[in-house]
Amino acid sequence: MIRHRRRWIAGAVTAVLLAAAPVVTAIAYPSVAATTCPGCYGLERLRPGLYAEPGLSRAQRRHVTEVIGQADRRVRDFFGGRKGSPDILVCLSEDCYARIGGGRERGVAVLNRSVMLSPRGVDPVIVSHELTHVELHARLDGTDVPQWFDEGLAVLVSDDPRYLAPAGDRCLADSGRPLPATLGDWLRAASADPGLYAEAACRVSRWAEANGGKRALRTLVERLPAGHSFPGIPAPATPSATTRSPSS
Structure with a gap:
């Protein structure tokens, strides 16, 4: 009886921890959570793998896609193609960038799998710098x-x-x-x-x-x-x- 109750308690604790894990991650590591679920942070998909804060004008959306395209070409030209396929999260306001866990940097590669860009990082140089980190580690394979x-x-x-x-x-x-x-x-x-x-x-x-x-x-x-x-x-x-x- 006591052993059976201990098993029940252990199972209940495990279930609570598993249920709480996404919440803890979102609070402690918002950048990880945001790159895992951009839509959960209000970001809109401009195309597969590219997300931006909502409410952008047509000109802003076009600018974002053009910058990402230029950076992508720099990385492809250097490496002879791409093996990495990171999601890219773009913020054009500081409030947006803070909400997804950004700091004072212009951009950052998150866990070598995703890239977050601040309003100051929507630039081919900054984007290709961060994409290079992701591409390098995709090729190094650990x-x-x-x-x-x-x-x-x-x-x-x-x-x-x-x-x-x-x-x-x-x-x-x-x-x-x-x-x-x-x-x-x-x-x-x-x-x-x-x-x-x-x-x-x-x-x-x-x-x-x-x-x-x-x-x-x-x-x-x-x-x-x-x-x-x-x-x-x-x-x-x-x-x-x-x-x-x-x-x-």
């Missing part, structure tokens, strides 16, 4: 790479003028210091020094130029899931460490 490589590659694919020179040697910063390898370390360091993006892009772009360009990076990404080790990409070698301010 293989880890240093976070600075992840970020440097995203800057390179998005052709971000804030962190890349327009032509030639594209480096804007080459201090030679060690760069954060984990996501947590990167977020802490980059929030204090956005120049890290320029240094990461410098390291990735110079390695690419020395090893065959875009094709070398694609080959590297293809080989890593097969068990190849991540190459020792050295810090840029210069007569003296210099830093140039990223373009605005």
